[in-house]
Amino acid sequence: MRLSAPMKAAAQRLTLPFLIFVSALFAVLGKADILLFDHARVLLADAVSPIFSVASKPISSFSDAVADVEDVFAVYRENQELREENDRLLRWQEAARRLAAENSDLRSLIRFAPEGAVSSIAAQVIADSGGAFLRNVMVNVGSNDGVQRGQVAMTGEGLVGRVVEVGSRTSRILLLTDINSHIPVTIESTHDRAMLDGDNADQPRLVYLQAKSDVTSGERIVTSGSGGIFPPGLPVGVISSTGGMRVQPYADLSRLEILRIVDYGLDGVLPQSAVPAPKPVRGAKNTADTSR
Amino acid sequence: MTPGIWQRDSGTLTKLVPVLTTLLFVIISMLPFHIPGFGSIAPSFALMAVFHWTIYRPDLLPLGAVFGIGLFLDLLNGTPYVGLSALIFLLARTAVLSQRRMFFEAPFLVLWIGFLGLTAACFLFEWAFVSMLQFTPLQPRLFIFQAVITAACFPIGSYFLALAHRAVPTSEA
Numbered sequence: 106m107r108l109s110a111p112m113k114a115a116a117q118r119l120t121l122p123f124l125i126f127v128s129a130l131f132a133v134l135g136k137a138d139i140l141l142f143d144h145a146r147v148l149l150a151d152a153v154s155p156i157f158s159v160a161s162k163p164i165s166s167f168s169d170a171v172a173d174v175e176d177v178f179a180v181y182r183e184n185q186e187l188r189e190e191n192d193r194l195l196r197w198q199e200a201a202r203r204l205a206a207e208n209s210d211l212r213s214l215i216r217f218a219p220e221g222a223v224s225s226i227a228a229q230v231i232a233d234s235g236g237a238f239l240r241n242v243m244v245n246v247g248s249n250d251g252v253q254r255g256q257v258a259m260t261g262e263g264l265v266g267r268v269v270e271v272g273s274r275t276s277r278i279l280l281l282t283d284i285n286s287h288i289p290v291t292i293e294s295t296h297d298r299a300m301l302d303g304d305n306a307d308q309p310r311l312v313y314l315q316a317k318s319d320v321t322s323g324e325r326i327v328t329s330g331s332g333g334i335f336p337p338g339l340p341v342g343v344i345s346s347t348g349g350m351r352v353q354p355y356a357d358l359s360r361l362e363i364l365r366i367v368d369y370g371l372d373g374v375l376p377q378s379a380v381p382a383p384k385p386v387r388g389a390k391n392t393a394d395t396s397r
Numbered sequence: 398m399t400p401g402i403w404q405r406d407s408g409t410l411t412k413l414v415p416v417l418t419t420l421l422f423v424i425i426s427m428l429p430f431h432i433p434g435f436g437s438i439a440p441s442f443a444l445m446a447v448f449h450w451t452i453y454r455p456d457l458l459p460l461g462a463v464f465g466i467g468l469f470l471d472l473l474n475g476t477p478y479v480g481l482s483a484l485i486f487l488l489a490r491t492a493v494l495s496q497r498r499m500f501f502e503a504p505f506l507v508l509w510i511g512f513l514g515l516t517a518a519c520f521l522f523e524w525a526f527v528s529m530l531q532f533t534p535l536q537p538r539l540f541i542f543q544a545v546i547t548a549a550c551f552p553i554g555s556y557f558l559a560l561a562h563r564a565v566p567t568s569e570a
Binding site: 120121124125127128129130131132133142145146149150153156157160161164165168230231232233234235236237238239240241242243269270277279284285304305306360361362 | 424425426427428429430432437438439460461464467468469472473474475476477478479480481483484487488491520523524526527530531535536539540542543
């Protein structure tokens with residue numbers, strides 16, 4: 106394109122205000138969940154994931170090596186602790202067996218419908234969000250591996266978050282500490298319901314607690330299952346001792362490496378977005394998401 | 398001395414060094430280092446690259462490239478506010494460009510102090526912008542941490558940028 110000199114100068118002068126306007130507009134509109142961005146995100150994540158996979162390997166092996174050295178020094182003390190824990194767990198196993206038998210007796214008594222099949226796959230964290238106001242991670246499995254939006258991410262310890270974005274070979278997990286994460290939970294001992302709202306701090310807040318009366322630190326918090334996104338009873342964390350109605354998650358969210366993506370066969374009930382989408386690009390199976 | 402392949406090919410590839418290093422720095426800042434809590438305070442290496450190239454070769458890191466790299470970062474890190482980093486990088490580039498003469502032949506310490514000021518301004522802007530869009534003031538603690546870490550890592554980033562800089566042809570456009 107050929108432009109006259111004054112036109113060119115004018116165009117150059119306008120580039121900066123134009124680009125600033127566009128980026129500010131995008132940032133404000135982004136909250137309204139634009140499908141175009143979702144697609145661009147997924148495509149880009151898929152395209153860049155090989156770089157992340159390769160680059161995260163040496164880092165991973167380095168931190169493994171450091172951990173190995175630490176392990177050698179800790180082995181005696183750890184052995185002692187494990188023996189004690191083993192004793193304790195054996196007693197629990199005994200109790201669990203007894204309860205399982207009793208449970209199956211009772212279930213057969215009331216013709217309890219069995220839970221849907223639960224399948225899970227392991228996923229490796231290949232990228233961090235790297236921002237002060239973002240709590241999400243990218244993992245190396247996607248729709249090729251059967252991952253779907255809305256599935257649940259766990260570690261062996263407890264709930265991590267849920268899948269909010271799925272590419273063909275990558276997915277993004279929104280951690281339960283993110284400011285856009287809202288999870289219906291119950292206090293295990295009292296069955297009081299509440300919401301667990303992230304605010305980007307390490308310990309998410311417990312809000313909308315029905316009976317505020319007697320919640321003490323150390324009480325277990327599990328998912329309540331309302332909303333149909335998470336099944337009931339998944340371990341989330343314990344009421345923090347620092348006060349202020351915060352929950353210390355069981356899963357160590359600050360150093361996630363391997364996650365389990367679990368398909369509980371839940372469809373969820375909430376629409377993907379409050380804004381009417383131009384056309385259903387990803388099919389009708391956009392599962393629930395309270396936020397994004 | 399015969400010119401190496403990089404010098405000879407100065408027409409094309411080497412002119413991309415500023416853009417490529419900035420993109421690389423974006424990716425580096427998102428790698429999972431498995432250090433507890435590091436993910437949320439990982440230094441913004443990309444800001445260092447924008448700072449460096451705006452001072453020394455603004456012609457090779459034009460507005461459009463800065464905008465594109467910002468979008469790339471935003472789409473990759475899953476933020477709901479796509480465009481925020483692009484906006485910050487554009488403003489940073491504009492600010493640095495206006496003070497370019499002061500930095501161009503300044504000693505490293507002056508550069509570092511300049512970068513410290515830029516980082517503080519960028520993170521303050523980011524905090525204010527996100528707080529506004531979330532309708533609630535976010536905890537400033539993590540933003541402050543991230544700004545401090547970013548400024549503290551400036552010598553490391555600068556070192557690698559200076560290495561990459563050697564590959565770039567010296568002629569000013």
